[in-house]
Amino acid sequence: MFDAIASRYELVNKLMTFGLDARWRRRAVSDLRLPVASVVLDVAAGTGDFTRELARQGHFAVATDLSYGMLHAGRDVRERVQANAAMLPFRSAGFDGVTCGYALRNFTDLQGTLDEMSRVLRPGGRLSLLEVAEPRSGLWRAGFRLWFRRVVPFIGSLLSDRAAYHYLPQSTAYLPESDEIVRMLNRAGFSAVNHRRVMGGLNQQFLATRSA
Ligand SMILES: C[S@@+](CC[C@H](N)C(=O)[O-])C[C@H]1O[C@@H](n2cnc3c(N)ncnc32)[C@H](O)[C@@H]1O
Numbered sequence: 001m002f003d004a005i006a007s008r009y010e011l012v013n014k015l016m017t018f019g020l021d022a023r024w025r026r027r028a029v030s031d032l033r034l035p036v037a038s039v040v041l042d043v044a045a046g047t048g049d050f051t052r053e054l055a056r057q058g059h060f061a062v063a064t065d066l067s068y069g070m071l072h073a074g075r076d077v078r079e080r081v082q083a084n085a086a087m088l089p090f091r092s093a094g095f096d097g098v099t100c101g102y103a104l105r106n107f108t109d110l111q112g113t114l115d116e117m118s119r120v121l122r123p124g125g126r127l128s129l130l131e132v133a134e135p136r137s138g139l140w141r142a143g144f145r146l147w148f149r150r151v152v153p154f155i156g157s158l159l160s161d162r163a164a165y166h167y168l169p170q171s172t173a174y175l176p177e178s179d180e181i182v183r184m185l186n187r188a189g190f191s192a193v194n195h196r197r198v199m200g201g202l203n204q205q206f207l208a209t210r211s212a
Helices: 002-017 023-030 051-058 068-073 111-118 140-160 161-175 178-188
Strands: 039-043 060-065 080-081 095-101 121-132 191-197 202-208
Touching: 002 023, 002 068, 002 140, 023 051, 023 095, 023 121, 023 178, 023 202, 039 111, 060 111, 068 080, 080 202, 095 111, 095 161, 111 121, 111 178, 121 161, 140 161, 178 191, 178 202
Parallel strands: 039 060, 039 095, 060 080, 095 121
Antiparallel strands: 121 202, 191 202
C-alpha cells in the first residue's frame, strides 16, 4: 500500500496538516536533546521527512522502512535500508537516538518493534515517537473527526490512492491507548518515559531514554 502512495505521500501530508507537520517533526527531533553529530536511526522513515530534519539539526541519520517505494521516493536521504522494524538489521547499542513518525499504528507487532528500537539504542540513548491522536475536547474532537475521516480520504482519493486514504485514518483504531504504549516502552527497556499531547491533542509524542 505504501509503495502505491509513495510518489504523492508528502504532498498529501502537507495538505492534510496545512504544513504544520514540519513544526511537529522539528520539535520531536530537538526533544531528543542529543549532541550534534549523533547517529540516529529513523524507523519507518517513509520518504524521509524525519530523516531530513535529523540531518538539518546536525545529526548523522539513517532511514529504514519496509516499503522500497517510500524509501526510493525520498529526496536527499543518503543512508537508506529496507527492513522490517520488528527485525532491524543493525547491531545492538549502535545508535545514539531513534525516531519514528506516524507509524506506530501501522506496525503489526508493536511490542516487538519497540523491543528492537530499544535493542539498537545504546544505554542512555534517546527515543522520540510522534503519532496522530484524537483531541479530547468536544468541538475540537468533532472538527478533527470530520477532517480526518471525511476530508482526508477525499483529498487522498483525488490526489493519490483511494483505498489507502480510506484505510489510513481508520488505522488509528489499531493504536493502543497512550498509557498502554507507555507500559510497552517500559517493558522494552526504556525509562523516563514521557507522553505529551501536541496542539490540543491532534498529535502525541513519546520521549524515552534507553535504560542502562
Ligand atoms: C504513515 S507512514 C510514516 C512515514 C514517515 N515516518 C513520516 O513521518 O512521514 C508509515 C510508514 O511505516 C512503514 N511501515 C509499516 N510497517 C512497517 C514495518 N513493519 N517495518 C518498517 N516500516 C514499516 C510504511 O512503509 C510507511 O512508510
